[in-house]
Amino acid sequence: MDAEAAKLLGAGIAMGVGALGPGIGLGMLLGKAYESIARQPEVAGDIRTNMFIGIGVTEAVALYAFVVALILIFVA
Amino acid sequence: MMKRKRLIWAFVAIIALAAVIGIDVLKEPGQAEEFEIAEEFELHPIIELPSIGPFDLSITKAVVYLWLTAAVLIVFALLVRRSLKRETPSRFRVMMELLYSLAHDGIVGAVMKSGRATWFPYIASAFFFVLTANLLGLIPLPLAEHNQFGFYTATANLYVTLALALCTFVFTHYAGLRQNGPRYFVNWAPSSAPPVLKQLIWVIHAVSEVFRLVSLAVRLFANMLAGHAILAVFFAMALIFQSYLAAVVLQGASVLIYMFEIFVAFIQAFIFAILSAVYISGALDQEH
Numbered sequence: 001m002d003a004e005a006a007k008l009l010g011a012g013i014a015m016g017v018g019a020l021g022p023g024i025g026l027g028m029l030l031g032k033a034y035e036s037i038a039r040q041p042e043v044a045g046d047i048r049t050n051m052f053i054g055i056g057v058t059e060a061v062a063l064y065a066f067v068v069a070l071i072l073i074f075v076a
Numbered sequence: 077m078m079k080r081k082r083l084i085w086a087f088v089a090i091i092a093l094a095a096v097i098g099i100d101v102l103k104e105p106g107q108a109e110e111f112e113i114a115e116e117f118e119l120h121p122i123i124e125l126p127s128i129g130p131f132d133l134s135i136t137k138a139v140v141y142l143w144l145t146a147a148v149l150i151v152f153a154l155l156v157r158r159s160l161k162r163e164t165p166s167r168f169r170v171m172m173e174l175l176y177s178l179a180h181d182g183i184v185g186a187v188m189k190s191g192r193a194t195w196f197p198y199i200a201s202a203f204f205f206v207l208t209a210n211l212l213g214l215i216p217l218p219l220a221e222h223n224q225f226g227f228y229t230a231t232a233n234l235y236v237t238l239a240l241a242l243c244t245f246v247f248t249h250y251a252g253l254r255q256n257g258p259r260y261f262v263n264w265a266p267s268s269a270p271p272v273l274k275q276l277i278w279v280i281h282a283v284s285e286v287f288r289l290v291s292l293a294v295r296l297f298a299n300m301l302a303g304h305a306i307l308a309v310f311f312a313m314a315l316i317f318q319s320y321l322a323a324v325v326l327q328g329a330s331v332l333i334y335m336f337e338i339f340v341a342f343i344q345a346f347i348f349a350i351l352s353a354v355y356i357s358g359a360l361d362q363e364h
Contacts, residue, residue, distance in 0.1 A: 041178065046186065048185075049187065049350065052347055053345060053347075053351065053354060055343075056350070057291075058294060058298075060294065060295045063299060064294065066302055067294060070301075
């Protein structure tokens, strides 16, 4: 395998595996948030605000993988 | 009467748009038969300027997009001020009031306990600036190479988002120091913890402060870059597959992606502002 192919493979694997964890996390987060909104619709606003904070923090992990993939393709 | 006037304006706008696109296509026939995604995000100086030390002052398309963002915000602010003088609220004013109340109640009011009046201006400015920059990036402008139309946004540039995140970083510690004095740094570790553990927690907190800055910048940057890369790829399907059939099939998908990107532009501006509010309010009301 030459270096170029290894680079591209590495980028693909980084993005694919790196998206796994945040995907599961986001699913759990959104599921729980909607569950609690359904249970207590009167605090839906508070829950939604906190949900967005959680989304922002969780999603950043996948974006680190994306940046690593970009670095592998274009910089390394 | 109003309807006819509006129709005429829409007609003129469509003709102007078609003329601009037609001129752009006819100007350099055969240009850009290849598509390279990396070239879309390269910054070429539009106006060359000398660099002062390590700082290159050339005007690139990111700078132009930032100027446009500022100009749009100033024009909107003036329009809002003018519309406030009228008795009946116009459609534009209602929309702006909705956005304002989202920043006021949805972000600052929902997150901050104290210092709302002091920090609302900064957080609302950050929200509106990021939102406008993100949305402007969805309008193709002739700023790519050879003055071709291309997608770009100022927030798909790590330097821009890092500068925005640095604002939040500096304001967070300024707010904490002003509210709590030098105790602000002591309060980073809980006072009830045993001595060695306390120092360890303090170091972990200091590292996390730096990573907050990095994650705030990288989140916005990577989201907008990924979104625009997908948009560019979908709009360039005819060039990538070298076939019009694939393009026709996939153009429909590109419209859906475009609509999703509008949603992402809103969400990312909201998340940037709300995380700024969370960090600042965490520095103001420290746990002892």
